[in-house]
Amino acid sequence: MSRRYLTIWFRHLTTDQLAIRKPELKGEPFVLAAAERGRMVVKACSAAATEKGIEAGMVLADARALIPSLEVLDDHPLRGEKLLRALAEWSLRYTPIAAVDLPDGLILDISGCAHLWGGEEPYLKDILSKLRKPGYEVRAAIADTIGASWAISRFGQNSPVIGPGAHIDALQALPPAALRLEAPVLDRLQKLGLYQIRSFINMPQRVLRRRFGQDLLNRLDQALGLVSEPIIPIQAIVPYQESLPSLEPIRTATGIEIALRKLLEIICQRLFREGKGMRKAVFKGYRIDGKLQQIAIGTNEPVRNIGHLFKLFELKIATIAPGLGIDLFVLEAPVVEELSIQQESLWAASNQEHLAIAGLLDRIAGRFGANAIHRYLPDQHHWPERSIREAKSLQEKPAIAWPEDQPRPLCLLPRPERIQVTSPIPDYPPMLFIYKGIVHKIRKADGPERIEREWWIEQGLVRDYYRVEDEQGARYWVFRSGHYHDDEPEWFIHGFFA
Amino acid sequence: MEEAANKSEIIEKLKKEMLLMQGFSAVLDHERPDIGLGPMEKAFPNHIFPTAAVHEFVSAHAAAAAATTGFMAGLISHLMKTEGTCLWVGTGRQLFPPGLKAFGISPDRMIFIDLQRERDVLWAIEEGLKCSALTAVVAELKEISLTESRRLQLAVERSRVTGFLHRCNAKKTNHIASVSRWEISPIVSHLEAGVPGVGDPRWNVELQKIRNGKPGSWQLEWSAGRFTHLTTTATESTFIQQTG
Structure with missing residues (x-):
């Protein structure tokens, strides 16, 4: 299956966010400025300021000359990155692989995700409308490669969704800047009259390399999909993960329980097929206001019993604050272990009893944390404080006999x-x-x-x-x-x- | 004469029925748990140490707490035999697992739950007492109310687990729903004249309350893995009666 990428470009990322937080700034020309080499330099400007000819990198005095009533706010160097990271986390509801593309974009690997929203067009529309609603000015594009979707999102004139294999044609009419090139290379291309990608895309590689450097070739290959481009997802991919979107936001405990039970059923069936059991599980609820609610449990040994896992989660469901409602539930099992049917039983007790005790300890660990539970084995030290060590698991048996020769206090x-x-x-x-x-x-x-x-x-x-x-x-x-x-x-x- | 014998027979029968109604089922001889308390067992209903019940132990200071722990460990070792599992719940636990070995318990069969707050302890005890796979649950706590102790009583009636509540340094020793209340204090150990060292642990065991039984006071010694009764007038030349 070919991969599909979605790139989102926030044209005025930080200023849009400020305008959302301070409604009185909306529509006003304002800039974010920071001191640089002894003078104030514009770092970001709002849409209204851009219209008047102000752009990032301008000295603040020049900008003030253009608009005397310009509002100036202090810029924070990490503001944009932090915001992008939050937005990337928000976009996890659309795809498990989301990456931050500094300074002002997001890259989503949407392979196999769009059909859940009824195709790529509605998928893109859904994302864009959700982002535009609060006031972000965004452009986005879907294509086979990161490079192509980046180019279309920044410079594309027509449809933002480029069908599989069509990205080569779509790139032809775009300017060279769409290839994410360095400024000197762009200057040289401009001087030589290569205003569009199609003017040099078919040139021999060695010619391009000699005149413009290896970088241009790399970028071109990335855009065409000849070399793969790695992205760093903001969250490691959990192989055992199931998600359940809900049509209407869920606010009640009963609703959350139903969602949890459904997810447990799916994941436990899969674990059963693979002969595994989970040791840790995280249940996440994505709220419609963008906040993430999660509860985590751990077990003392691999478990795939729905009833037992549900009981462990049940103790914590009350801590989920649904707010205005949760529209996506995700259940992850980050730690999974092999589970044999004939598991070694605890101290020769029957298997049933062993399970009952393990279940009890899981409930206790779920409520107070696993470090509340201790079991000790003898250690080969005479020093009293070191004469015992903690058992690693319920099954672990003492390797040496408990010493009896010397009196030890109770x-x-x-x-x-x-x-x-x-x-x-x-x-x-x-x-x-x-x-x-x-x-x-x-x-x-x-x-x-x-x-x-x-x-x-x-x-x-x-x-x-x-x-x-x-x-x-x-x-x-x-x-x-x-x-x-x-x-x-x-x-x-x-x-x-x- | 015959009438009198009849009467006492009837009274015996009625007593047994009463015990049945109160939840003490008559136990066949081979099911009788061997608790090793010997003559002391006459104090218990049906002359059997009540398992599937909550026992309360009170102690006033650290040395008495250690003695109480020792006595409880002796009882638990008889209940656990070789394959039981026991839960030990509490805050600020001082129990040193290797010390249990002297009381016949393999310390690795004891699971310790160390909690931060007293009220968490109650939750953990109740969960433990509900788990029928356990042999016993020991809890060290200071305060417990009558209502809270009733919940524990209900839990053990269903699961048949034996609970031991050890109240050390309790500010008030209020009445709680337990089958018994014990107070154990250490007494001077005994050695043959002229032998240096410290003898086997000896305790004064005071059964202050026992439901359907007869409270009393005994002096016991733990030696060679079992309880040994001392005659109540313990002098230097103690008469020791082996039991268990």
């Missing part, structure tokens, strides 16, 4: 806390310690268990752990940091035994 403080102790002789457990202002007299003690701070991971003092019991019977895990030396060693409490 409750561990997030970080050891300082205590004051009285200890009789070096390397003996303390007689008493003060923790949070309460004196604990120690009656029984066990230890020390020396744990080295693994030097290949971090530097620091060793810990001598003691298990102690006070006169009430409460059991604590305390340690002395470092060896006994001249100065007083520090003591810490690190945990509680049952």
Whole structure:
């Protein structure tokens, strides 16, 4: 299938947007100016100002001479790019591949999209009317190549839709500037009297290269479709994506749920055919005021069960603000994994139970985020804080046995806390310690268990752990940091035994 | 004489019927969950530790909380056997998973849900208690109202999951819809005379409330993977009775 491209040209991009935001500027001549080399230079001018002969690049004083009442606003260098990016995002409702064409255009790859709107003519008309309605002055064209559609949108006189293969003819009558050439090359062409593309399109390549450089040939090839031209879409293409446009804007939760269920059905059927399940899913709603509403879910293992996925989304549907209504729903599955029917079950529990637990964890992760869920496996470290690591998945089993040889407390403080102790002789457990202002007299003690701070991971003092019991019977895990030396060693409490 | 025997028989029967109506089904001997509490089980309705119910534990300070956690871990290890899964919900969790090993639980079978806010905990407990694939749900929280606890009770009645609510440092210990209320405090451990070190964990287990049962107080020791009863007058020469 041949590719089709749509290029949109905003003739007065930034000034149009300002006029939309400030209706009092509409129809007025005004310019955006910025300081350049010590003087103010016009960066963009409104349609009314253009009519009076003002153009971008003019010194502001000259423009003021033409129109004394000229309104001057400050220009922001990134204003245009930001706006184009937003417009490109808006145009994602027409095609999944949209790119920004600086400084004032958009490029859409519309291959296979136009038939959804009943052909290219109505498709183009729909886009243009939606853009023109708020007040953008736009021109657009559809052709087989980016170069040709760019040329037609800027310089075309006739129909903006160039049928497949017809772009070569359409280019003939256009001026060389339609090929996106550098100014010196254009000057040289002008001097030689080559006012139209047809005057040099059939010249031998080496002649053109010698006189005008390789750039002209590249641009010509791009316009004719002899070499492909890459575009950078503003959004990476998600292979698992389904969209559902709605005739009327949807504003109710019920409507959103119906749309979600329909999309889930389509995507899950496809996943079933391919033996896969999704790990992440994003549900997007494009509002008619151009805002994007989205909710995302993640699962602990690949899922393609509609009911389960719907339940996960259901928790978040309330966060969608439909505003004036949503006219396009998109469901994406950015992360998809293989799903085998006989999946390894969780700790020898039956498969049914395993699914139930996975479902429960998905609901919890959907509500509080996946980092709320933890499962731990033993790690080969003696240092207490490093002796456990997080399991990567529900199925992961401990690679080594849980250590049982040394006593470990049931409750561990997030970080050891300082205590004051009285200890009789070096390397003996303390007689008493003060923790949070309460004196604990120690009656029984066990230890020390020396744990080295693994030097290949971090530097620091060793810990001598003691298990102690006070006169009430409460059991604590305390340690002395470092060896006994001249100065007083520090003591810490690190945990509680049952 | 015969009449009196008849009477007591009738009373027994009526009591059983009452229990049935209250949701305690008579359990056959082989279905009796082995909870290892020994003589203490006489305190429970039908002399069976109530599973599929919500138990409430209160503790006042960190050391008591650790003791309570230990006692709960002992109960859960009996409930989980070898293949159960347990959910541990709470905010600011201090539980150190390797410590569970001493209580017969493989720490990797415990799933921890660490949340930021107390009210999220309630939602997570309820979801957990509704999931019949779990063996038990442990929740550490401070405040819970009667209405909220009723919701949990309804959830366990359907799913048959056992819930443990551990209220540590609660500002007010209000009445909640739970089958029991326990208070566990650590007591001095015992070792043979002259042996240095710290002995096995010992607790004073106070069953303050039990629906259709008899509250009481016991002293237990956890040793060699099971509960051991101590006679209530625990002296230096303690008489130990092995159970379980």
